[in-house]
Amino acid sequence: MAVKLQGFEFWKTTLRGARYVVAPMVDQSELAWRLLSRRHGAELCYTPMLHAQVFVRDANYRKDNLYSEVCPEDRPLITQFCANDPEVFVQACLLAQDYCDAIDLNLGCPQMIAKRGHYGVFLQDEWELLEKMVKLANEKISVPITCKIRVFNKMEETVQYAQMLEKAGCQLLTVHGRTKDQKGPATGIASWEHIKAVRNAVNIPVFANGNIQHLSDVEQCMEETGVQGVMSAEGNLHNPALFEGHSPPVWEMAEEYLEVVSQYPPCTLSYVRAHLFKLWHHTLQIHKDLREELAKVKNLQGLTEVSRQLRLRCQEEITNGGEEAGQVVGLPFPHWICQPYVRPVPKAPVANSNGTEVKAVCHKRALSQEDSDGASDALSKNKQKKKARNPHKNFCPEQKPKYIKCEQCGNPKGNHCVFNLCRGCCKKKAHKEVADCPSHGLRFKTKAEKQKSERQEEEEEGKSRGLQEEEDGGLLNGTPSPPTDPPQRTDCGLRHGLTGT
Numbered sequence: 001m002a003v004k005l006q007g008f009e010f011w012k013t014t015l016r017g018a019r020y021v022v023a024p025m026v027d028q029s030e031l032a033w034r035l036l037s038r039r040h041g042a043e044l045c046y047t048p049m050l051h052a053q054v055f056v057r058d059a060n061y062r063k064d065n066l067y068s069e070v071c072p073e074d075r076p077l078i079t080q081f082c083a084n085d086p087e088v089f090v091q092a093c094l095l096a097q098d099y100c101d102a103i104d105l106n107l108g109c110p111q112m113i114a115k116r117g118h119y120g121v122f123l124q125d126e127w128e129l130l131e132k133m134v135k136l137a138n139e140k141i142s143v144p145i146t147c148k149i150r151v152f153n154k155m156e157e158t159v160q161y162a163q164m165l166e167k168a169g170c171q172l173l174t175v176h177g178r179t180k181d182q183k184g185p186a187t188g189i190a191s192w193e194h195i196k197a198v199r200n201a202v203n204i205p206v207f208a209n210g211n212i213q214h215l216s217d218v219e220q221c222m223e224e225t226g227v228q229g230v231m232s233a234e235g236n237l238h239n240p241a242l243f244e245g246h247s248p249p250v251w252e253m254a255e256e257y258l259e260v261v262s263q264y265p266p267c268t269l270s271y272v273r274a275h276l277f278k279l280w281h282h283t284l285q286i287h288k289d290l291r292e293e294l295a296k297v298k299n300l301q302g303l304t305e306v307s308r309q310l311r312l313r314c315q316e317e318i319t320n321g322g323e324e325a326g327q328v329v330g331l332p333f334p335h336w337i338c339q340p341y342v343r344p345v346p347k348a349p350v351a352n353s354n355g356t357e358v359k360a361v362c363h364k365r366a367l368s369q370e371d372s373d374g375a376s377d378a379l380s381k382n383k384q385k386k387k388a389r390n391p392h393k394n395f396c397p398e399q400k401p402k403y404i405k406c407e408q409c410g411n412p413k414g415n416h417c418v419f420n421l422c423r424g425c426c427k428k429k430a431h432k433e434v435a436d437c438p439s440h441g442l443r444f445k446t447k448a449e450k451q452k453s454e455r456q457e458e459e460e461e462g463k464s465r466g467l468q469e470e471e472d473g474g475l476l477n478g479t480p481s482p483p484t485d486p487p488q489r490t491d492c493g494l495r496h497g498l499t500g501t
Contacts (some may be wrong), residue, residue, distance in 0.1 A: 002142075006171050010144050012206040012229060014101050015076045015172075018044035020218065020243040021207055023233035024080040024104065024148070025049075031069040032260045032267050033275060034077075035251070037236060041243030044076050044229070051105050051117075052083035066099050071264065078146060080104040082119040086133045093141040101352035103145045104132065108176050110183045112418065121150045121180040124161065129167040138169025146172040147208075150180055151194040161196045173202065174231055177210040187343055196225040207231050213340035215245035237278040247338050249280050251311035258304050272303055280310055282335035287313055305358035414439045 006012055022029060022037045025363050034045040047066065054061050066079060079100040082088035093103045107130065107175050108119030123130060137145045147170045163171055177190030190210025201204045205228040206287035208221050212232040221230050235242050241255050253416040254276060261267045276294060277284065284291040287310060294306045314336040328335050330342075377394065379387065386393055403412035406422035416439035423440045430437050436445045 004142060006144065007054065007204045010102070010171050012431045014144075015044055017228075018076065019222070019229040019409045020044070021174075021229050021231040022046065023209065023231045024078075024106070024237050025233055025237070027268070027271050028237060028274060030267060030271050031071060031074060032257065032264055033240070034074055035071070035260050035264065035344050036257050037240050038073065039256070040241040040246070041234070043243075044078070045074065045413060046104060047077065047079045047100070049080050049082050049109065050092075050096075051088050053085070055092045055095065055407075056088055061371075062095060066096055068266070070099055074259050076101040076105050080148070082106040082109060082114065082117070083133065084117075084119050084129070086129075086136045089133050090137050090140045090476045093137050093143075093145075096143050097143045100143065100147050102144045102172070103137065103141060104136070104174075105130075106146055107147055108174075110150065110180045124149065124152070124180065127161070127164055131164060134165055134168035138171075144171035145169055146174070148174040148176065150176045150178055151191060153179055155194055158194050158196050159201045162202050166202045166204055170204065172207070173198065174207040174469050175199075177208065185343065192221060192225050195221075195227065199226045205229070209233070211316055212242075212340075215242060218243070235340055238281065238340050239277070241338065243276060247333060249314070250283065250336050251307065251314065253338055254279050254307045254311075258307065259302070261300065269298075269300065269303070272300065273297075276303060276307055278334040278341075279338070280307070281341055282331060282339070283310055283314060286328075286335060357477055 011017065020043045022045040023041045026048050029046060037045060041147040047069075050061075050065055055065075063232050077100045079096045080395060081089060081092050081096075081101075081103065083092065083105065090107070093214040095101060106120055107123055108336075111120070114120030114367050121341050134145055143248060145436050147165050149161065151166070153160065157173075158396065162175070165173060175195045177192055177195045178188065182188050182190075192208065192211070195206070195208045195210075204226075207229040209231040212218055212221065212230055212235045214235075217235075218230045218232075221227065232242060239247060241248055241259070257275060258272070259281075261272055273294065280294075284294070290306055290310055290313075293309075294303065297303055297306060298436055317336075331339065333339050383395055387395075404420075405411065406425055407420055408425045409422060411422040411424070413422050414419055414426060414437075415425050417423075417434070418437050418439065419429050421429060426437050427449050429435070430440075430442045430444050434444050434448050
C-alpha cells in the first residue's frame with residue numbers, strides 16, 4: 001500500500017502544486033466542464049458535491065456521478081461529499097477513494113436544502129461531530145481528507161475552527177471568505193482578511209475562494225493572503241478561460257464545450273443547458289426569443305442549434321454595428337464576450353411611518369380567482385402544460401385536497417394502508433412485522449409463507465429421494481431386501497386345505 005502523503009507534500013506531489021482550482025458545483029462541475037476548464041488553465045478540479053448517504057446505498061448514483069466519469073486527463077481530481085454521520089461518510093470515502101486523489105468534506109454549502117438535510121455550513125457549530133468525521137476518515141481511507149469551509153463573523157472563531165480541522169487530520173483547507181448568511185442577493189464581498197488569518201494560523205495548504213472574476217483577481221488574492229491556490233466557481237462558469245487571463249467570444253467556449261460533451265457521453269441534458277445559459281447570459285438578455293427556445297429544446301442537437309443561432313446573430317451585429325456593436329450599459333465588454341456576472345446590489349431598507357427600517361422583500365404574486373378559474377396567461381408554463389392535459393385542474397391553494405398525515409413522519413398516508421402510514425413508513429413496519437399491505441403493494445407475509453412452503457416441499461422431496469436412493473443402493477450392492485412377513489392363512493385356505501406358503 002502506497003504511503004499517504006500529507007499537507008504540503010500532498011499538495012506539491014499529488015496535486016502538482018495546483019494554484020488554479022475549479023470549485024465543486026452541484027450539477028455544474030461535471031466531467032465535460034472539468035475537461036474544458038483544464039484545457040484553459042485549470043490545474044485542479046473538484047467533482048460536484050455528492051450526497052454521502054445516497055452514494056453508499058445507490059450503485060447507480062455512484063456510477064452516474066463518479067465511476068462512469070473516470071478519465072486519465074481529469075487528474076488531479078478531488079471528490080466532494082456532504083455528510084453528517086462519521087460512519088456513513090467513511091463508507092462513502094472508501095467507495096470513492098480509488099477514483100480520485102483526495103476526498104473533500106463540504107462544510108460550506110449555505111442553501112436551504114443543506115439546512116433541511118443538516119449538512120454543509122449548517123454543521124459549522126458542531127465541532128465535536130466534525131472533529132470525529134475528519135479524524136475517522138483520515139484514519140480509515142487511503143487518500144488525504146480535505147475540507148471546504150465558510151468563515152464566522154469573528155476572525156478569532158474562524159481561526160480556531162480551521163485549527164480544529166487541521167488537528168483532526170485535514171490535509172488541505174479551502175476557505176470561502178463569506179459567512180453562511182452571505183448568499184443570493186445578500187452575497188456581498190468575501191473577506192480576504194479572514195482567509196489571510198487562517199493561512200497564517202495553520203500549517204497545511206490553504207485555497208482561497210471568493211471575489212474571483214478575472215486572472216488579475218487571482219494574482220491579487222494570492223499576493224494579499226499568501227494562499228497556495230485560488231478557487232473559482234461563478235467566475236469559471238461565465239468564463240472557462242479565466243485562468244488563462246483570456247476573455248474569448250462566448251460562442252468559442254460554447255462550441256468547444258458542446259464538442260467535449262459529444263466526445264465524453266453521457267452528460268445530463270440539464271447540465272449542458274445550464275452551462276449554455278451561464279455562458280450566453282448577457283446575450284440572452286437581448287435575444288429573448290432564443291432564450292425561450294434554449295429553455296424548450298429537448299436534445300443536444302437542439303441546444304447546439306440555439307447556440308449556433310446566437311453566434312450568427314452576434315456576428316451579424318458585429319458586421320452591422322461597427323465599434324459600438326454589442327455595448328451594453330454596465331458591461332465592460334460587448335455582450336458576446338465571456339465576462340463575469342455581477343449581482344445587483346440589494347435594495348436599501350425603507351423606513352415605515354413609525355420610522356422603523358423595513359427590509360425590501362420580494363413577495364410572490366398571489367393567485368387570484370381568475371388564475372384559479374383558468375386564465376392561462378397568468379399561470380407558469382409548467383402549470384399551463386398541466387392545464388392543457390387536464391382542463392379541470394385547479395391551482396388555487398385553498399381548494400387543494402387535504403391529505404391525512406402519516407402517524408410517524410407527517411407525509412400523506414396511503415388511503416387504504418393497513419397501518420395508516422405513508423409508503424416509506426409502511427414498508428419498514430411491514431418488513432419488521434412480516435406483514436402485507438395490499439394498498440402499497442407490499443407482500444412480505446405472502447412471500448415468507450411461499451418461501452416456507454417451498455422449503456417444506458424441498459425437505460419432503462429430499463427425504464423421499466433419500467429413501468429411494470437407499471433402496472436402490474441396497475439392490476446394487478447385492479444386499480437382500482428385508483424379509484417380509486409370511487402370508488397369513490385365511491379361513492378360505494383352511495377350508496381348502498391350503499397352507500398359505
